[in-house]
Amino acid sequence: MSTGYTTAPAVTGPRAAHAGLAGADVSWEIDGRLVLDGVGLVAPAGGVTGLLGPNGSGKSTLLRVLAGVQQAGRATRNGPVTTFGAADLGALPRRERARVLALVEQDATTDLPLSVLDAVLLGRIPHRALLAGDSDADRAAARSALATAGAAALADREVGTLSGGERQRVHMARALAQEPRLLLLDEPTNHLDIAAQLAAMRTLRDLAADGVTVVTALHDLNLAAATCDHLVLLADGRVVAAGPVAEVLVPAVLEPVYGVRVDVLTHPRTGRPVLSFDEG
Numbered sequence: 001m002s003t004g005y006t007t008a009p010a011v012t013g014p015r016a017a018h019a020g021l022a023g024a025d026v027s028w029e030i031d032g033r034l035v036l037d038g039v040g041l042v043a044p045a046g047g048v049t050g051l052l053g054p055n056g057s058g059k060s061t062l063l064r065v066l067a068g069v070q071q072a073g074r075a076t077r078n079g080p081v082t083t084f085g086a087a088d089l090g091a092l093p094r095r096e097r098a099r100v101l102a103l104v105e106q107d108a109t110t111d112l113p114l115s116v117l118d119a120v121l122l123g124r125i126p127h128r129a130l131l132a133g134d135s136d137a138d139r140a141a142a143r144s145a146l147a148t149a150g151a152a153a154l155a156d157r158e159v160g161t162l163s164g165g166e167r168q169r170v171h172m173a174r175a176l177a178q179e180p181r182l183l184l185l186d187e188p189t190n191h192l193d194i195a196a197q198l199a200a201m202r203t204l205r206d207l208a209a210d211g212v213t214v215v216t217a218l219h220d221l222n223l224a225a226a227t228c229d230h231l232v233l234l235a236d237g238r239v240v241a242a243g244p245v246a247e248v249l250v251p252a253v254l255e256p257v258y259g260v261r262v263d264v265l266t267h268p269r270t271g272r273p274v275l276s277f278d279e280g
């Protein structure tokens, strides 16, 4: 079922005047196949927007297109029109864009023999003069980001030796060190234990409360129910529903998209939806 595209919820954070991220008609073709088909997306500043959808629905591609790093394929029609506040994201020079947005990719790996601290310091590059080395302020920002991501103890480890969950925390720390105003994340809770998942989502909520626009792809619909303000549901490269959590996470929307039976309960403390699934 399509609920069409709804307007974004009211924004109440310190940067409430900022309109957040808006994408119109984002279409992308890979090997002659349309993997994003006219996606319209609104992610309000001061909120966490969850990007949902089954495997292959286009979440990673959309995030990479929004971040301007999608290599495979090409834009179709007139190309995506994506604004962040008053800025046309697509028109921003690369370095300028890196000062505005950070992308935390799914299972990003590196073969470079980098220490964790050095990997996180890479996030500071857009903020310093060309050819300048790390300043004390950069190192302080990197250590603070590591602490926020629950990875302070890993600072001197080599990235290649880390577990999946440890690496995930380091990728989050690198993005935090970048101090973006728009943070895009692809499955940031992948590999994380339950406490770390909740901590990661708490970090995203805290950033949003400070006015950062957060867009995160998630598979865990209950995590989305518990932590997101706004949801965008993709299926086959199209937006099939978007809006507040309570409007999107309903059986009539989810069942045809995922092909499972969904029951929605209400959390006794938070009042948010809690979902239960059965094979359809």
Ligand SMILES: Nc1ncnc2c1ncn2[C@@H]1O[C@H](COP(=O)(O)OP(=O)(O)OP(=O)(O)O)[C@@H](O)[C@H]1O
Pocket: 030, 031, 035, 053, 054, 055, 056, 057, 058, 059, 060, 061, 062, 072
């Ligand atoms: N480099 C590529 N070459 C060919 N097809 C691709 C490429 N990258 C993505 N696709 C296809 O585009 C579609 C969307 O993929 P994408 O990774 O964006 O989906 P997703 O929603 O993130 O999936 P998942 O939940 O499994 O991570 C899929 O059908 C995928 O096979």
